[in-house]
C-alpha cells in the first residue's frame with residue numbers, strides 16, 4: 001500500500017503507478033480514496049525504493065491485513081517475526097484517532113511492542129477504502145525531501161523558466177527510468193530534471209540550444225556533485241541527434257518565444273524532436289512531454305499515447321503532461 005500526498009488530482013496516482021511499472025509487473029488498483037494506492041507488489045525493498053523515489057509518495061508498506069471489520073484485521077494480522085518489543089506508531093489519513101488507538105493497543109498486547117509517536121522504528125498505516133480497512137507497515141517511516149535546497153532560486157544558475165524539483169521529479173518518474181539507465185532531457189535549461197534523475201541514480205544527459213544555458217545547467221549539476229553527467233549544446237528539433245541510444249526521455253518544451261527557439265514554434269520544435277528521438281529510443285520505452293495544453297503532443301506514428309495530465313498555472317496557461325510510448 002502506498003499513501004500519497006493530496007495536492008494534485010491525477011499526478012500522484014500516475015507517478016506511483018509508473019514507478020510500480022518501472023520495477024515490476026505487479027497490478028496496481030485505483031481505490032476510492034485518491035490518496036491510497038494498492039498494488040500486488042510484495043517485495044519490501046522495491047516498495048521502499050518506490051516510496052523513496054515518489055515525489056508524491058509519503059509512505060509505502062506491506063499490507064498486513066484488510067477487512068471490513070477492524071477486529072478481524074487485528075485477529076489475523078500478518079506481521080514479520082522481527083516485529084516484537086520494537087517502537088512503533090500508527091497513522092492514518094482517513095480514519096479516526098480512536099481506530100488508530102485500537103490498532104495500537106492490539107499490536108502492543110499481541111507482540112509486546114511499544115508505542116513511540118516521536119521516533120518509531122516501525123510505522124503502521126490504516127486507511128479506509130470504501131467499506132474496507134487496510135493496514136500496512138514499513139520499517140522506513142516517512143521520508144524527508146530537501147526540496148528547498150534544490151528550488152530554482154537556490155541553485156547557482158537561475159532562469160525564470162526553471163521548474164520546481166517536485167514537478168521535475170514527477171516528470172522523471174513518469175518516464176519509467178531505472179537506476180543505471182540513460183535518461184535524456186532534450187530541452188534541459190537549468191537542469192531541473194537532470195538533477196532529480198542523477199540523484200535517483202540514472203546516467204543523465206541534457207541538451208540545450210544555447211551554449212551559455214548548457215554551461216549554466218552543468219554548473220547546477222556540479223553543485224550536487226553530479227560530475228559524471230553531461231549537457232551538450234545541440235538543436236533537439238533536428239536530425240541527427242548526437243546520441244546512439246537513450247532509455248527514457250522527459251522534458252519541458254520551450255514555449256515558443258522566438259528569442260530562445262531560433263524562431264520555431266513550440267509545435268514545430270515538438271514534432272521535429274519526436275521525429276529525431278524516435279531513432280534512439282528503444283521500443284516500449286517512454287517519452288514524457290510537458291507542454292501548454294493548447295498544443296497537441298499526440299506524437300507521430302512511431303508513438304502511442306499512454307496518458308495525459310493537466311496542471312493549471314494561471315488564466316492563460318494550463319500545462320499538459322503527455323506520456324508517450326515508442327511503438
Ligand SMILES: C[S@@+](CC[C@H](N)C(=O)[O-])C[C@H]1O[C@@H](n2cnc3c(N)ncnc32)[C@H](O)[C@@H]1O
Nearest residue numbers: 162163187188189190192208209235236252254
Ligand atoms: C522551458 S525551458 C526548460 C526549462 C527547464 N525544464 C528548467 O527547469 O530549467 C526550454 C529550454 O529549451 C531550450 N531550447 C529551445 N529550443 C531548443 C532546441 N531546438 N534544442 C534544444 N534546446 C532548445 C531553451 O534554450 C530553454 O533553455
